[in-house]
Structures are given as structure tokens and as C-alpha cells.
Amino acid sequence: MFNWLKQKLTGFFGSLREFPDYAESPERYKALRRNIVILMLVVTILPLVLMGLINHYLYRQTMHDEIVQPLKILVNKTKHSFELFLAERLSAVSFIASSHTCAELADNNNLGRIFSVMRKEFSGVVDLGFLDPNGVQISYDGPYKLQGKDYTDQDWYKEARVRGSYISDVFMGYRKLPHLVMAVERSVTGVCLGCVLRATIDTNRFMELIASMRLDPSSDAFLLNKHGVFQTPSKFYGQVLETYPMPLPPLSYEPNVLEKKDMNGRDVIVTYAYFESLPFILMVVKPRSQVMQAWYTLKTEAFFVFAIGVIIIFLVISKLTDKLVKRLEESDTRREVAYSEMQETSKLASIGRLAAGVAHEVNNPLAIINEKAGLIKDLTEFTPDFPQKEKLLPLTGAILQSVDRCRTITQRLLGFARRMDISVEMLSLNEVIEEVLGFLEKEALHRNIDLQLNLAQDLPRIASDRGQLQQVFLNILNNAFDAVRDGGQVAITSFEADIDTVGVSVQDNGQGMTQETMTHLFEPFFTTKKGYGTGLGLSITYGIVKKLGGDIRVSSQFGVGTTFTVFLPKRALALAGE
Amino acid sequence: MRVLLVDDEAEFVSALAERLNLRGFEAQTATTGVEALRKIDASPPDVVLLDVLMPGMSGLEVLKQIKKDHPQVQVILLTGRGSWDGIQGVREGAYDCLMKPIQIEELMQVMADAVKANRQNQAREGE
Numbered sequence: 001m002f003n004w005l006k007q008k009l010t011g012f013f014g015s016l017r018e019f020p021d022y023a024e025s026p027e028r029y030k031a032l033r034r035n036i037v038i039l040m041l042v043v044t045i046l047p048l049v050l051m052g053l054i055n056h057y058l059y060r061q062t063m064h065d066e067i068v069q070p071l072k073i074l075v076n077k078t079k080h081s082f083e084l085f086l087a088e089r090l091s092a093v094s095f096i097a098s099s100h101t102c103a104e105l106a107d108n109n110n111l112g113r114i115f116s117v118m119r120k121e122f123s124g125v126v127d128l129g130f131l132d133p134n135g136v137q138i139s140y141d142g143p144y145k146l147q148g149k150d151y152t153d154q155d156w157y158k159e160a161r162v163r164g165s166y167i168s169d170v171f172m173g174y175r176k177l178p179h180l181v182m183a184v185e186r187s188v189t190g191v192c193l194g195c196v197l198r199a200t201i202d203t204n205r206f207m208e209l210i211a212s213m214r215l216d217p218s219s220d221a222f223l224l225n226k227h228g229v230f231q232t233p234s235k236f237y238g239q240v241l242e243t244y245p246m247p248l249p250p251l252s253y254e255p256n257v258l259e260k261k262d263m264n265g266r267d268v269i270v271t272y273a274y275f276e277s278l279p280f281i282l283m284v285v286k287p288r289s290q291v292m293q294a295w296y297t298l299k300t301e302a303f304f305v306f307a308i309g310v311i312i313i314f315l316v317i318s319k320l321t322d323k324l325v326k327r328l329e330e331s332d333t334r335r336e337v338a339y340s341e342m343q344e345t346s347k348l349a350s351i352g353r354l355a356a357g358v359a360h361e362v363n364n365p366l367a368i369i370n371e372k373a374g375l376i377k378d379l380t381e382f383t384p385d386f387p388q389k390e391k392l393l394p395l396t397g398a399i400l401q402s403v404d405r406c407r408t409i410t411q412r413l414l415g416f417a418r419r420m421d422i423s424v425e426m427l428s429l430n431e432v433i434e435e436v437l438g439f440l441e442k443e444a445l446h447r448n449i450d451l452q453l454n455l456a457q458d459l460p461r462i463a464s465d466r467g468q469l470q471q472v473f474l475n476i477l478n479n480a481f482d483a484v485r486d487g488g489q490v491a492i493t494s495f496e497a498d499i500d501t502v503g504v505s506v507q508d509n510g511q512g513m514t515q516e517t518m519t520h521l522f523e524p525f526f527t528t529k530k531g532y533g534t535g536l537g538l539s540i541t542y543g544i545v546k547k548l549g550g551d552i553r554v555s556s557q558f559g560v561g562t563t564f565t566v567f568l569p570k571r572a573l574a575l576a577g578e
Numbered sequence: 579m580r581v582l583l584v585d586d587e588a589e590f591v592s593a594l595a596e597r598l599n600l601r602g603f604e605a606q607t608a609t610t611g612v613e614a615l616r617k618i619d620a621s622p623p624d625v626v627l628l629d630v631l632m633p634g635m636s637g638l639e640v641l642k643q644i645k646k647d648h649p650q651v652q653v654i655l656l657t658g659r660g661s662w663d664g665i666q667g668v669r670e671g672a673y674d675c676l677m678k679p680i681q682i683e684e685l686m687q688v689m690a691d692a693v694k695a696n697r698q699n700q701a702r703e704g705e
Contacts, residue, residue: 356659360631363658363678364587370679371593378600407679414659 033325040317045310052306056299063295071271071284072255074213079255079273079282081209082223086167086278089122089201090182094165096128097184097197105130105197108139108147115141124205126179131157133194142200144175156181160196167278169225170203170232170240178203178240180231203240206232213284220285224248231280236264248281259288341546359410366406373399412540427466429494429502429568430455436473437492440481449484452491459494462502462570468544469568475541476506476564483510483562497567501550505565513556521554579693580604580623584614584640585656586632594627597682611635615643622648624696625689630657630667630675638667645671650700652692656680 096114097105104110115128127142135152151157156168160183168181183198210221210232223231228244230237237245245263249256255273262268267288274281289296377396380386433455444451480490489509497503513521513528520526522542545552549569556562581603583591588609595605606623608614612635618626626644630637641653655667655675667675673692676685 360659364590367656367658367678367680368587368590368593371590371597374682375593375597378597382600403679404681407677410658411677 029325029329032328033321036321036324037317040321041314044313044317048306048309048313052302056302059298060295063292063298067291068257068269068271071269071286072257075255075271075273075282075284078209078213078221079275081212082206082280082282083275083278085124085205085209086182086201089125089199090165090167090184092118092122093128093182093197093199094184097186102186102195105195106132106138108141111139112141118199124201126200126202128197128199131196131198135196146174149174156183156198157196159183160185160198161194169229169279172241203232215284215286216290218287218290222283224281224283226274226279226281236262236285249283344546355413359413362406363410366403366410370400370403373403412537425466426461426463427469428459428461429464429469429504430457430459432466432469433473433492433494433504436470436477439474440477443481444490447481447486449481449487450489452489454491454493456494456496459496459502460570462568464548464568465544468548472541472544472566473504473506475537476566479537480506480508480510480562480564483512484508485510500570501567502570503565503567505563507561507563509561512558512560512562513554514558518554518556522552579625579689580606580621581689582606582608582614582617582623582626584608584611584626584632584637585629586610587629601682601686611637611640611643614640615647618644618648618651622651624652624693626651626653627685627689628653628655628672630655631659638670641667641670641672650696652689652696654685654688654692 096118100110100114105114111128111130115125118128119125127140127144127146129137129140129142129146131151132138135150135157137147137149137151140147154173156166159166159168164187165184166182168183170178170180172178173181179200179202181198181200183196186193186195186197206223210223213221215221220235220237222234222237224244225231226248228248230240230242230244233239246260249258249270249272251274252272253274253276255271258270258272260268260270262285269286269288269291270283271286272281272283373396377393377400380389380392380396386392433453437451437453441451443449477490477492484490491507492504493507494502494504517528522538526539542552545566545568549571551567553565553567554562555565581598583595583598583605584607585591586609588607591607591609595607598605604623606617608617611632614626614628628637628640628644632640637655641655644651644653649671653667653672655672656678657675658678673695674688676688
């Protein structure tokens with residue numbers, strides 16, 4: 001994985017480093033595009049995902065705490081209410097047991113009076129009874145006929161005798177109604193040893209306490225004893241004295257929260273607390289979906305925002321990269337073209353400088369040859385009866401002619417070196433062509449060459465160099481004239497090539513060119529005119545046209561003819577650095 | 579017509595001088611700028627044929643000196659290097675500039691023109 005990534009990244013930066021490499025395949029741009037997209041996606045989406053995940057967990061934690069905290073507080077409060085309620089009543093029973101004598105408590109009337117006061121002060125007390133040391137209820141006041149009942153078998157009685165005071169679980173007992181008993185053994189020694197005062201509390205009061213929690217209808221709250229038996233009825237899990245269908249939560253006197261599935265398969269949040277001094281557990285069960293509703297909504301919204309964000313990022317990156325790579329490709333191509341043009345230009349320029357140097361160096365000895373040969377010729381001519389005059393005159397004539405040819409060459413070489421000077425003016429290309437044709441009309445007439453002029457009358461004027469253009473067209477037309485036989489045809493057409501360019505084509509029906517000739521056409525010193533060509537004409541022409549920001553295209557078919565087309569910008573390029 | 583030929587190539591000037599002499603000119607030669615100026619001071623010719631590129635004193639410097647001391651002497655420049663020197667020279671007062679190697683007929687024509695132009699100038703000044 002890491003190696004792969006490393007390789008990809010190296011490839012990516014590598015491809016950037018190799019940037020100014022020309023002649024690359026189109027695959028390079030595809031790879032470049034792919035790498036940029038991948039890299040940009042990774043660097044944008046990875047932090048986004050990480051941030052999203054971190055936010056997700058932090059937020060869930062916060063939301064959870066915010067939902068759970070009030071539940072804990074509620075459970076704690078209600079637990080305290082329960083404890084307070086029971087403790088109050090146990091203290092009352094305890095107080096009555098210690099503040100009255102055995103005889104007072106054993107007297108039914110007395111007990112009845114105490115009970116009526118007690119019932120007024122403490123709600124939820126159902127009845128009051130006094131048991132002798134044998135466990136028989138000797139006095140009783142309340143709605144049931146329970147006087148004389150024997151309680152020695154009942155657990156609460158045994159517990160009360162052992163511990164001194166006791167609060168029982170909810171049970172049915174003799175009355176067959178759920179209730180709980182609190183019993184206190186009289187601690188006074190003497191005849192009363194072993195007497196027990198007991199009060200019964202009904203469970204309605206428990207239900208009121210639970211109702212005061214004001215839970216929503218889908219939630220449930222109930223009281224269990226330590227064996228998991230319902231002390232108050234539950235909405236979903238069972239009635240009083242039935243057993244709680246799920247395992248009891250671990251012991252915790254502080255309110256605690258569990259997330260689990262109930263036996264109906266609902267995800268629930270269970271908040272519970274064990275009573276410290278009593279054998280009860282208070283439990284609140286809330287369905288998780290309801291508790292976390294806000295969280296789920298938020299999560300869905302966040303996910304949508306994330307998804308849309310990723311899509312937008314992807315689209316933007318993809319579009320931008322497309323554009324970027326396309327620009328890169330274009331600039332590469334431009335650079336490539338500029339580079340090869342520059343090479344061509346500098347090649348021509350250095351050849352030009354060389355040519356000028358050679359021309360100059362050659363001209364001086366040439367001048368000496370010229371004068372010496374001229375002198376020989378003069379002496380031969382001016383001296384009467386010069387021996388072998390007839391033989392010498394043609395010889396010196398040939399030398400002078402050769403010198404003349406050399407002179408032509410050196411002068412063209414110098415012209416080639418000088419061709420860079422450009423002065424731009426607004427001119428009509430048609431006019432330039434007509435001026436040039438002025439030089440050639442005689443030859444055309446003499447050789448019976450059919451000159452066809454198709455000059456576009458609405459051709460826009462262009463900014464260019466008149467003298468240079470004259471040279472260009474003179475050269476091209478000269479070549480055309482040289483190519484055709486007497487009676488041949490040369491057609492000159494001017495036209496508007498596009499919004500920035502005008503063109504002139506010169507078509508002849510001469511001998512045409514071989515592929516070999518075409519290849520070397522614009523090279524300096526390449527000539528097919530053996531004996532009288534310098535091989536500089538088209539090279540100079542090409543240089544001038546390039547200098548003026550134009551282009552020359554040649555099409556030729558051997559034996560059929562040749563077409564030279566010169567394209568010129570309407571505004572000659574401002575040539576930097578020249 | 580009296581002509582002074584100035585070029586560092588002695589072979590060139592000697593041959594050309596002889597050819598011009600054959601044609602009835604009075605041709606003298608000099609192979610350095612200093613020698614040329616001395617000869618002009620001694621006896622100013624009608625026309626000076628002056629090579630632009632010479633070691634030591636260059637043709638253009640000689641030209642300036644001639645035009646200063648003897649404005650009536652016509653100077654025709656010779657160059658093996660192209661027309662730039664010529665333009666410069668004509669600006670400095672030379673009558674014309676010819677490319678080496680020269681053709682004798684052309685040279686004679688230009689010299690004749692130069693002398694004619696000089697005479698016309700002098701006639702105009704005289705009037």
C-alpha cells in the first residue's frame with residue numbers, strides 16, 4: 001500500500017520534473033491528469049473524511065451525554081423520593097413502637113387512635129397491627145379482618161425479629177393484594193420483649209412516584225426487588241410480582257446507563273440505580289431510537305452535506321485538471337514549435353554571419369584576381385600585335401566572367417546576412433505582386449509564358465515590409481519561371497486565408513520536384529540550378545517570410561507542377577530580440 | 579583626370595592603377611591612410627578611391643580628414659563587406675560606394691559622374 005502510494009507520488013512529481021520534455025506521447029498527459037486528480041482528491045477528501053469521522057464521534061458522545069445526564073438525574077431524584085417515603089414511614093412506626101407501652105399498643109382502641117393520626121400524617125399507610133412475642137397479632141386497625149392472625153411463618157416477621165426493623169418486598173400476604181410491610185421490634189426489655197409493631201404500605205403510592213417522573217408513552221419505569229421481581233407494574237415487561245424477563249444490571253448505587261436490546265428486539269437505553277438501604281432497583285427504559293432521534297436526523301443531514309461536498313470537489317478537480325492539463329499540453333506544443341523555429345532561425349542567423357564573413361574575405365582576393373586578369377586583358381588589347389592575342393583574350397574573358405559569378409555569389413551571401421532588417425508599413429499585397437511582375441513581364445512575353453493573375457480585389461491591406469516582400473515574390477516567381485518551359489503557365493492568386501492571415505499562391509505547370517528536392521528545399525546552398533544558382537534564394541525567402549511572422553507551404557508533383565503558397569499575418573510580428 | 583587609389587592590398591592597387599593609366603587616367607597609389615593623406619596634401623587629385631577596411635587608419639577616418647582638408651576632392655568608397663559601410667560613408671561625404679570586386683567600366687562611369695557633379699557644385703558655388 002505504502003509502496004504503491006510512494007510509487008504513484010514519485011510518478012506524479014516525476015512527471016512534473018520531466019515537464020519540459022518534448023516529443024512525449026499523449027499518454028503522458030493522461031497519466032499526469034490522472035495523478036493530479038488522484039492526488040488532489042486524496043488531499044481534499046481525506047482530511048474531510050477524517051474531520052467528519054472525528055466530528056461524528058465527538059458529536060455522538062456529546063449528544064449521548066446530553067440525553068443520558070437528565071435521565072440519570074431523574075432516576076436519582078425518584079430513587080431518593082422512594083427512600084425518603086419509606087424512611088419517613090419506618091421512622092414513624094419506630095417512633096410509635098418506642099413511645100408507647102406494650103399495654104397501650106395491645107389495646108385495640110388505643111391502636112385505632114394512633115393509626116387514625118398516623119394515616120392522617122402519612123399517606124399510603126393501609127393498616128397498623130401489634131404482634132405479641134408469639135407472632136400473633138393481638139391488636140389491629142385497618143380495612144381487613146386480620147386480628148388474631150399468626151405471622152410466625154412469614155419472612156418479614158422473622159427478619160424483623162432478627163434485625164429489629166425491616167421493610168419487606170411487595171407481596172400478597174393474607175389479603176391477596178400487593179403490599180409491603182414495615183415491622184419494628186420493640187427494643188424495650190422486660191415482658192414486652194419480642195413484641196413487633198407493623199404497618200402496611202400500599203403500592204399505589206409507588207405508582208404515583210413513578211408517574212411523577214412524567215415519562216413519554218414509549219418509555220417505561222418500574223421498581224424491582226433484588227431478585228428481579230416487579231414491585232410496580234411495567235408497561236412492557238410484566239405485572240407486579242412477575243419476574244423481570246432480562247438479566248439484572250450490574251450493581252450500582254449511582255444511576256447508571258446501559259444500552260441493550262430488550263426481549264422484544266428494541267434498542268433501549270436502560271437507566272437504573274440500586275437502593276442503598278432497601279432491596280430495590282429503580283429502572284427507566286427508553287427506546288434508543290426515540291432518545292437519539294435528533295442525532296439520527298443530524299447524522300443523515302451531515303452525510304448528505306458530505307456526499308454533495310465530495311461530488312462537487314470531484315467535479316471541480318476534474319474540470320480544473322482537464323483545463324490545466326490541456327493548457328500544459330498546448331503550451332508544450334507551442335514551446336516545441338517555438339523551440340524548433342528558434343533553432344531554425346539561429347541556424348540561419350549563424351549561417352548568415354558565416355556567409356558575410358566568407359563573402360568579405362573572398363571579395364578582397366577576388367578583387368585582386370579581377371584587376372590582374374583585367375590588366376592582362378588590357379595589355380593584350382591595348383598592345384598592337386600582341387603575340388597570341390586571339391588565344392589570351394578569351395582566357396582572360398573567362399577569368400573575368402568567373403570573377404563576376406563569384407561576385408554575384410558573395411553579394412547574395414551578404415544580402416542573406418542582411419535580410420533581418422525589417423521596416424514595416426501598411427501595404428497592399430496585390431500592389432507588391434504587380435510591382436514584382438513589372439520586372440518579369442519582359443521575360444514572360446519573350447518566353448511566351450501564360451501569366452494568370454487572380455488577385456482578390458477586396459484583399460485587406462497588411463502591415464509588412466515592402467522590400468522584403470518584393471524579394472520574396474521575386475524569388476518565388478523567378479523559380480516558377482525557371483521551372484516552366486517556354487509557353488508554360490504560371491498562376492498567381494491572392495486570397496484572405498483567415499481573419500488574421502492573407503495568402504498568395506504561385507502555381508506553375510513546370511517540371512515539379514522530387515521528394516528529395518522537397519526535403520532540402522529551404523536549406524542554404526541547396527540548388528537544382530547547376531551552374532548558375534547560389535542555393536540561397538529560397539533559403540532567404542523562407543527566412544524573410546518567417547521573420548515577417550508568415551509561413552510558406554509547398555506542394556509539388558514531379559512532372560506536373562509546383563505550388564508555393566505564402567501566408568502572411570495582417571500585422572507582421574513584433575520580433576523580439578532581433 | 580587624377581586619381582588616388584588607396585587600399586592595403588598593394589597587388590590590387592598596382593594592377594588597378596596600371597589599368598586606369600592605360601585608359602588615360604593619372605593614377606597614383608597608397609597602401610595606408612597616412613600615406614594617402616600625405617599624397618593628397620602634396621597634390622590633391624580629382625578623385626580618391628578609398629577602401630573602407632584598412633589596418634591602422636580606417637577608410638572612414640581618412641574620408642573625414644579628406645573632407646575636412648580638401649572638400650573639393652571627390653571620394654568613392656570601396657568595400658568588400660556590404661552596403662552598410664557605404665551608407666555610413668555617403669553620409670560622411672563620400673560620392674558613392676562600390677562593392678569589390680569592381681568592374682572597370684562601372685568604376686570609370688562613377689568617377690566621371692563624381693567629377694561632373696563636383697564641377698556642377700563648384701559652378702553653382704561660383705555663381
